[in-house]
Amino acid sequence: MIEISMEVNGREVTDQVEGRTLLVHFLRDQLGLTGTHVGCDTSQCGACVVHVDGRAVKACAVFAAEADGRQVTTIEGMAGDDGSLGVIQQAFQDHHGLQCGFCTPGMVMSAADLLRQNSNPDEDEIREYLEGNLCRCTGYHNIVKSIRAAAAAMG
Amino acid sequence: MPKDDGIGAATTRREDPRFLTGKGRYTDDINVPGQAHAFFLRSQVAHGRIASLDTTAAAASDGVIRIFTGDDFAGVGGLPCGWQVTDRHGQPMQEPPHPVLAQGKVRHVGDPIAAVVAETLDQARDAAERIDVDIEELPTVTNMQSALEDGAVRVHDDLESNLCYDWGFIEDNREAVNAAIAGAHHVTTLELVNNRLVPNAMEPRAAIGDYNVATDEHTLYTTSQNPHVIRLLMGAFVLGIPEHKLRVVAPDVGGGFGSKIYHYAEEAFCTFAAKAINRAVKWTADRSEAFITDAHGRDHVTRIDLALDENGKFLAIRTDTLANMGAYLSTFAPSIPTYLHGTLMAGNYATPLIYVNVKAVFTNTVPVDAYRGAGRPEATFQLERVIDKAARELSISPIELRRRNFIGKDQFPYATPVAVEYDTGDYHATMDKLEEIADIAGFSGRRAESAANGKLRGLGISHYIEACGIAPSALVGALGARAGLYESATVRVNATGSVSVLTGSHSHGQGHETTFPQVVADLLGIDAEQVAIVHGDTATTPMGMGTYGSRSIAVGGTAIVKALEKVIAKAKKIAAHLMEASEADVTFADGAFTIAGTDRSVAWGDVCLAAYVPHNYPIEELEPGLEETAFYDPANFTFPAGAYACEVEVDPATGEVEICAFAAADDFGNIINPMIVDGQVHGGLAQGIGQALMEHAVYDEHGQLLSGNFMDYTMPRADDLPSFVIDHSCQTPCTHNPLGVKGCGEAGAIGSPPAVVNAVIDALQSGGHDVDHIDMPLTSCRVWTAINADTGS
Numbered sequence: 033m034i035e036i037s038m039e040v041n042g043r044e045v046t047d048q049v050e051g052r053t054l055l056v057h058f059l060r061d062q063l064g065l066t067g068t069h070v071g072c073d074t075s076q077c078g079a080c081v082v083h084v085d086g087r088a089v090k091a092c093a094v095f096a097a098e099a100d101g102r103q104v105t106t107i108e109g110m111a112g113d114d115g116s117l118g119v120i121q122q123a124f125q126d127h128h129g130l131q132c133g134f135c136t137p138g139m140v141m142s143a144a145d146l147l148r149q150n151s152n153p154d155e156d157e158i159r160e161y162l163e164g165n166l167c168r169c170t171g172y173h174n175i176v177k178s179i180r181a182a183a184a185a186m187g
Numbered sequence: 188m189p190k191d192d193g194i195g196a197a198t199t200r201r202e203d204p205r206f207l208t209g210k211g212r213y214t215d216d217i218n219v220p221g222q223a224h225a226f227f228l229r230s231q232v233a234h235g236r237i238a239s240l241d242t243t244a245a246a247a248s249d250g251v252i253r254i255f256t257g258d259d260f261a262g263v264g265g266l267p268c269g270w271q272v273t274d275r276h277g278q279p280m281q282e283p284p285h286p287v288l289a290q291g292k293v294r295h296v297g298d299p300i301a302a303v304v305a306e307t308l309d310q311a312r313d314a315a316e317r318i319d320v321d322i323e324e325l326p327t328v329t330n331m332q333s334a335l336e337d338g339a340v341r342v343h344d345d346l347e348s349n350l351c352y353d354w355g356f357i358e359d360n361r362e363a364v365n366a367a368i369a370g371a372h373h374v375t376t377l378e379l380v381n382n383r384l385v386p387n388a389m390e391p392r393a394a395i396g397d398y399n400v401a402t403d404e405h406t407l408y409t410t411s412q413n414p415h416v417i418r419l420l421m422g423a424f425v426l427g428i429p430e431h432k433l434r435v436v437a438p439d440v441g442g443g444f445g446s447k448i449y450h451y452a453e454e455a456f457c458t459f460a461a462k463a464i465n466r467a468v469k470w471t472a473d474r475s476e477a478f479i480t481d482a483h484g485r486d487h488v489t490r491i492d493l494a495l496d497e498n499g500k501f502l503a504i505r506t507d508t509l510a511n512m513g514a515y516l517s518t519f520a521p522s523i524p525t526y527l528h529g530t531l532m533a534g535n536y537a538t539p540l541i542y543v544n545v546k547a548v549f550t551n552t553v554p555v556d557a558y559r560g561a562g563r564p565e566a567t568f569q570l571e572r573v574i575d576k577a578a579r580e581l582s583i584s585p586i587e588l589r590r591r592n593f594i595g596k597d598q599f600p601y602a603t604p605v606a607v608e609y610d611t612g613d614y615h616a617t618m619d620k621l622e623e624i625a626d627i628a629g630f631s632g633r634r635a636e637s638a639a640n641g642k643l644r645g646l647g648i649s650h651y652i653e654a655c656g657i658a659p660s661a662l663v664g665a666l667g668a669r670a671g672l673y674e675s676a677t678v679r680v681n682a683t684g685s686v687s688v689l690t691g692s693h694s695h696g697q698g699h700e701t702t703f704p705q706v707v708a709d710l711l712g713i714d715a716e717q718v719a720i721v722h723g724d725t726a727t728t729p730m731g732m733g734t735y736g737s738r739s740i741a742v743g744g745t746a747i748v749k750a751l752e753k754v755i756a757k758a759k760k761i762a763a764h765l766m767e768a769s770e771a772d773v774t775f776a777d778g779a780f781t782i783a784g785t786d787r788s789v790a791w792g793d794v795c796l797a798a799y800v801p802h803n804y805p806i807e808e809l810e811p812g813l814e815e816t817a818f819y820d821p822a823n824f825t826f827p828a829g830a831y832a833c834e835v836e837v838d839p840a841t842g843e844v845e846i847c848a849f850a851a852a853d854d855f856g857n858i859i860n861p862m863i864v865d866g867q868v869h870g871g872l873a874q875g876i877g878q879a880l881m882e883h884a885v886y887d888e889h890g891q892l893l894s895g896n897f898m899d900y901t902m903p904r905a906d907d908l909p910s911f912v913i914d915h916s917c918q919t920p921c922t923h924n925p926l927g928v929k930g931c932g933e934a935g936a937i938g939s940p941p942a943v944v945n946a947v948i949d950a951l952q953s954g955g956h957d958v959d960h961i962d963m964p965l966t967s968c969r970v971w972t973a974i975n976a977d978t979g980s
Contacts, residue, residue, distance in 0.1 A: 070391075071474065072896070074474065074475075108209040110207075111207070124207055128200065130203060132439075133205075133211050133439065137209055140207065163906050167389065167905075170866060170873075171874075172908055
């Protein structure tokens with residue numbers, strides 16, 4: 033077992049993990065942050081996307097130990113303390129950018145990273161960026177719409 | 188008065204904040220104190236005899252609590268099949284046993300041989316590696332034609348053959364259809380494959396069995412579209428647990444598309460094992476495990492003949508299909524190629540004679556069952572493809588040929604020759620709308636632009652019909668269903684006037700928690716915010732049949748309306764008493780009870796309070812309280828229909844297909860929430876386009892699934908799809924349910940595959956390539972091969 037420490041959603045955490053423990057399992061099973069989902073076993077679906085030091089990362093493709101000393105943000109860290117939705121989250125609700133909700137945390141985290149890099153992406157740029165996030169419900173139509181609306185709202 | 192949160196309003200979803208903040212509660216998010224973890228050792232070969240199975244070393248591994256094998260399940264039932272099809276000779280289908288864990292033989296890759304239960308998942312997985320299993324491999328059958336040959340290897344030793352059934356529909360019409368085709372002016376024939384698909388809901392299946400030894404009560408948390416059905420099937424047929432000792436909870440479920448209807452071995456295992464070790468047992472599928480254990484969809488091989496007269500009028504349709512059942516019969520598998528497929532072979536057309544033959548076949552592959560559309564996409568695909576081919580052969584435009592044969596608006600109700608009666612529709616209207624929104628008139632200009640860029644542009648049309656609102660119980664019972672298909676609702680009015688609706692429907696993305704309150708708000712004249720929806724737990728909801736077959740609003744929504752009608756009837760009596768008026772004089776509108784013709788009224792909330800604080804109350808005539816339950820069994824199916832257009836560009840050098848535009852004009856009858864309906868269509872289109880262009884569950888001759896994970900099975904991604912142009916302003920309300928609703932969940936997946944393929948064929952033909960058909964998925968390899976194999980180029 034290895035002792036690791038990191039900042040998760042603004043809170044310092046320290047815990048013991050096995051070398052083989054993936055970040056996604058550390059978040060879900062040891063920290064109880066079950067908003068980060070596991071949708072595949074080949075790093076294809078993106079349901080587990082979180083931010084590590086501000087950048088989108090598939091938490092199934094990173095060992096927990098690799099995040100030692102880093103800042104991690106999960107979907108639970110994206111809303112206000114009073115539960116108010118962030119701009120991207122609100123845009124997803126306003127434009128029906130989610131149905132079953134399972135891919136949604138990863139989509140929101142990816143969208144946030146996209147908008148950090150490109151504040152006004154066009155439809156093609158959004159679709160290309162989302163290539164690493166699978167959704168089976170929405171056909172992506174309203175996800176694209178949501179992200180465009182979020183970009184507009186963020187000015 | 189139209190309400191801004193009632194029927195017809197595009198209100199945003201109340202489910203969303205929890206999903207957007209990581210507060211959803213899916214099965215794998217649940218951890219029961221003291222739970223152990225299960226890992227299944229699965230067959231890596233498609234067919235074999237278990238020569239020996241030694242768990243001694245594995246049982247001694249760290250953390251192992253117990254290892255289970257088929258022997259542990261010798262005393263319990265197998266997984267039941269919920270539908271018995273009778274063949275064309277009057278004989279019941281062949282129905283082999285489906286054990287929870289393999290009994291002596293394995294019949295597909297993924298068949299569970301043993302299960303390790305350990306303190307942690309890693310320990311269970313590690314121990315499974317130490318199970319010593321010797322499987323004597325047997326020859327496999329994965330191809331349906333081969334499986335039906337004399338002397339073919341049998342998937343089940345105890346069955347006479349691999350033929351599950353040979354079904355004829357309607358058998359008495361067979362000779363008349365053959366005669367009509369033999370004598371017809373023109374016959375168009377097409378042989379095609381409806382490719383096998385993996386549903387791939389984004390949430391992998393999971394199950395947690397929990398057991399309370401003090402009360403002898405079981406709880407199963409599971410990723411299910413229908414928790415009551417699982418309770419009934421597993422309790423009554425597999426484990427022998429009565430309903431009052433078995434609670435099934437389907438919490439937030441991350442998509443289903445049919446694949447989470449069925450009762451799976453892992454549910455029975457976790458429930459059984461929890462009692463055996465007196466601890467909760469949890470299992471969650473890996474995606475790769477899901478690929479070889481979730482029921483697959485489609486997998487039909489079909490030949491269809493369409494006979495036409497000299498004016499292009501359809502005279503007769505004959506279709507022969509081989510339908511893959513896989514190695515075992517999944518819960519509703521036998522019904523999909525039969526009653527959900529044959530009954531839709533009339534499409535939108537007034538064809539007088541139709542005969543459907545289906546041979547269902549066992550193979551050494553994963554079981555096949557309903558996947559979004561379930562039988563109806565298979566019917567629509569062959570019909571809409573053969574019509575397109577006929578149009579080309581007869582030099583009639585595809586739109587015109589369809590219009591020439593549409594069932595007219597004045598012909599409803601219309602009894603088809605395949606045993607269903609369409610209540611209403613207006614197919615010319617949806618086609619008109621499609622021509623408008625898809626700008627069909629401007630296509631030739633767009634084709635010229637593509638040609639200037641070296642691309643072949645094609646336009647594909649389809650028009651579908653589907654039977655939704657599943658289903659009238661007596662009818663399906665007569666056809667072999669072993670379950671009723673009503674739906675239930677309890678409307679529980681609280682003392683201060685808010686309402687809890689307990690529904691047997693289950694939402695796994697459809698937004699029931701938003702849509703159903705809109706109905707209640709409209710009918711009671713209260714704010715939707717005053718209405719809560721409770722679903723997904725057999726302990727709290729009345730026995731219902733769950734969500735699939737686009738049934739929730741048509742059947743479940745109607746159950747809510749019926750319960751509301753009872754509530755309003757009782758509330759009127761209470762209001763009459765409060766106002767000292769005759770009940771007959773009391774009217775109810777906009778949340779108030781009024782004595783007709785006066786300004787005397789009493790508010791909804793006051794009546795509710797009186798029901799629970801019955802101080803001034805007709806106690807001798809009326810019970811206190813305001814809570815009513817209704818079970819609604821539909822009189823008929825509903826029949827949504829729509830016209831779809833796909834435009835593609837094909838690169839003749841590479842065979843690559845790009846979807847340039849996709850338009851859908853649907854008639855869903857009345858609509859409760861247009862935003863949610865849009866979303867349902869978008870998702871269906873994506874799955875249909877995925878089937879047409881990229882998805883394919885491919886087995887090799889040894890029964891290995893070659894496309895068994897997301898690296899190899901091509902899921903549609905954001906950059907594979909266009910934005911869609913959709914419209915549902917054509918509305919012919921359903922005539923036999925009070926909301927006039929038809930259902931919208933499957934339409935996109937039904938109507939889109941033929942539109943895509945028709946578009947690609949049109950593109951190739953426009954380039955002078957004599958290509959009549961390419962089987963799905965239309966990968967660049969297949970399209971390029973077709974271009975370069977044809978003799979017309």
